[in-house]
Amino acid sequence: MSTNSLRRSEYLRSLWPWLPLWTVVALLAIFSHGPMPLYSTRTLAVAWEMWREHHFLVPYINGEPYSEKVPLLYWLIHAGWYVFGVSDIWPRVLEVIFGGVQLVLLSVLARRLFPMRPWVAKAAPWMLLALSYAFLFGLQIMYEVLLADCVLGALLCLTPKANRAEPRWLLFGLLIGAGLLTKGPVMLLHIAFPWLLGPFWNDWAREHRTRWYGRGVLAVLLGLAILLAWAIPAGFSGGDAYRHRLFFTQTAARVVDGVQHDEPLQNHAHPFWWYVPYLLVLAFPFSGWPRAWVALGTLRKPFDTGLRFALCWLVPVFVLFSVISGKQLYYLLPEYGGGMLLLAGAMAVMRERRVPLAENYWLGSWPLGMGGILFAICLFAMPNLVAHHYLHGEWFEGAAPYSRTFSVAFLLLGCLLLLRGRGEMRRVAVAGLLGVLALNTLFTLTLWHKYDLSPTTALIASAQSGKRAIGIDGSYEGQYHFAGRLSEAIIELHDGKALQDFARSHPDGLIITHPDTLDAAAQRYALMAQPFRSAWVVVWSAPTLADLRAGRTPMEPAQPPQIFPGAKVQYGAQP
Structure with missing residues (x-):
């Protein structure tokens, strides 16, 4: 067998068992319920409208050009629909593929950056797959996991191989272009600092600064050229308003709060410190593992290449995203891999230099284990607490019939985390992954009906197929379009006059x-009502709602309203 074949075989063995385990768990979780409103349903709505109208250049939502996002994810969805047919199965499988690629890229990146510490390459993907928030958000049909793949791939191009020290500049530029087509200019923020600070961690960059920065600039220009190759024709095709939003306001409004724009944009403005309180949540379960804190706290110079790389990446990006006005927890998802790279590297150093700390049981995973056992006890006691009215609320009442079954799962996971000996990191990772799968399953059994818009979607789709106009009081986020395969826009009614005019016209x-x-009034006059999140979705006959809003008494309906969940409606059923 050749040397290359041996290397490939060795690398494939290194993917076992974390990649198959994560894939199975991710598939179980993502198909346990339908696409989540409003994240996944909005993405599917845009992809569906582009597909139905053959608008493959400009994304559309509800009949209007959609400037908030660039098209690569939609194109990948369309590619699968072309082969397999239109459904929500392929987009969800695609997200699982993106997640698996992210784990593999992180493993390769760790192998490159820590050649003398092979434990890091083994540990980093285990750690990344265990992050609870990253796993749950990865179940959404969204752009961030694909963006993380582009970021990790681009940064991998900058790292030296055993037989080549110079970066792969052409591939670096192509992956920058792919990232720009995934999420727009924010791609540059994710990859800029490891490149700009290259001489601090890369020997080749330190010795060839002119070529490092010169060819890096050319690669960035190549990426921008790829973006502009789409954006310029799309801007002219989408019209003046779309072009202005695409090139100016939709990016500026995220960076600086208060940018003037004619239509509402997804700004998500928060103060400078907003990310800090959430770091413990984002890092869970490792935020509850004392050994992880000790490993980071005992890091001392000199740092090796991998640690310098991680610090040059994470610290300035975190500061920059804190300065930027628009903030969401998932904006930092491409950096989660870098965080686990830093943590795995710190733990590898501790295993070598501070053996007593690396083996001390009291720095182990027992706090997580005790937390799991306490949670199991709470779940076991929940039916009695609900029956005696010590716990109130829909979640407690909905979870009580299942809580004792799930208490067994969390008891076993807690006991797993109390074990001593080798493999502690893997036990934390496995418990974290299976624990979040259990919580997702419990959510599906108890609360998914408050997110499943199938009853409303079926009614809207049936009405629209009968050529009846549909209006919505307020803004519309595309949550009904894909599931109902709607072919017409839903009209947004932002004030009382618009509602009255709609009722008269339709x-x-x-x-x-x-x-x-x-x-x-809704229980008497509405056509249908269903819970949605912590509120309700109510569908009315337009004249009936107009009469009520005008203070008039409407005619009695021919039949009482349907109020869900009164009958079980299967997800995805088409009218």
Whole structure:
């Protein structure tokens, strides 16, 4: 067998068992319920409208050009639909593929950056797959996991191989372009600092600064050229308003709060310190593992290449994203791999230099184990607490029939984390992964009905197929379009006059509202109502709602409203 074949065989063996384990768990979790409103349903709505209208250059949502996102993810969804047919199965499988690629890229990156510490390459993917928030958000049909793949791939191009020290500049530029087509200019923020600070961690960059920065600039220009090759024709095709939003306001509004724009944009403005309190959540379960804190706290110079790389990446990116006005927890998802790279590297150093700390049981995973056991006890006691009215609320009442079954799972996971000996990191990772799968399953059994918009979607799709106009009180996020395979826009009604005009123009039309509570009028006059999150979705006959809003008494409906969950409606059923 050749040397290359041996290396490939060795690398494939290194993927076992974390990649198959993560793939199985991710598939179970992502198919345990339907696409989540509003993240996944919005993405699917845009992909569906592009597909239905053959608008493959400009993304559309609800009949209007959609400037918030660039098209690569939609194109990948379309490629699968072309082969397998239109459904929500391929987009979800695609997200699982993205997640698996992310783990593999992190493993390769760790192997390159820590050649003298092979434990890091083994540990880093285990750690990344265990992150609870990253796993749950990775179940959404969104852009960040694909962006993380582009970021990790681009940074991998900068790292030296055993037989080549110079970066792969052409591939670096192509992956920058792919990232720009995934999430826009923010791609540059994720990869800029490891490149700009290259001489601090890369020997070749330190010795060839001119070539490092010169060819790096050319690679960035190549990536920008790829983006502009789409953006310029898309801007002219989408019209003046779309072009202005695409090139100016939609990016500026995220960076600086208060940018003026004609239409609402997804700004998500938060203060400078907003990310800091969430770091413990983002790092869970490792934030509850004392050995992880000790490993980071005892790091001392000199740092090796991998640690310098991770610090040059994570610290300035975190500061920059804190300065930027727009903030969401998932904006930092491409850096989660870097965080686990830093943690794995720190633990590898501790295993070599501070053996007593690396083996001390009291720095082990027992706090997580005790937390799992306490949670199991709470779940076991929940039916009695609910029955005696010590616990109130829909979640507790919905979870009580299942809680004792799940208490066994968390008891076993807690006991696993109390074990001593080798393999502690893997035990934390496995417990974290299986624990979040259990919570996702419990959510599906108890709360998914408050997110499943199938009843409303079926009614809207049936009405639209009968050529009846649909309006919505307020803004529309595309949550009904894909599941209902809608072919017409839902009209947004932002004030009372617009609602009255809609009712006069469409006497057989329907209007969707989102009240916080289901009042007596809705229970008497509405066509249908269902819970959604902590509020309700109510569908009305347009004249009926117009009469109520005008203070008039509407005609009595021919039949009482359907109020869900009163009958079980299968997810994805088409009218």
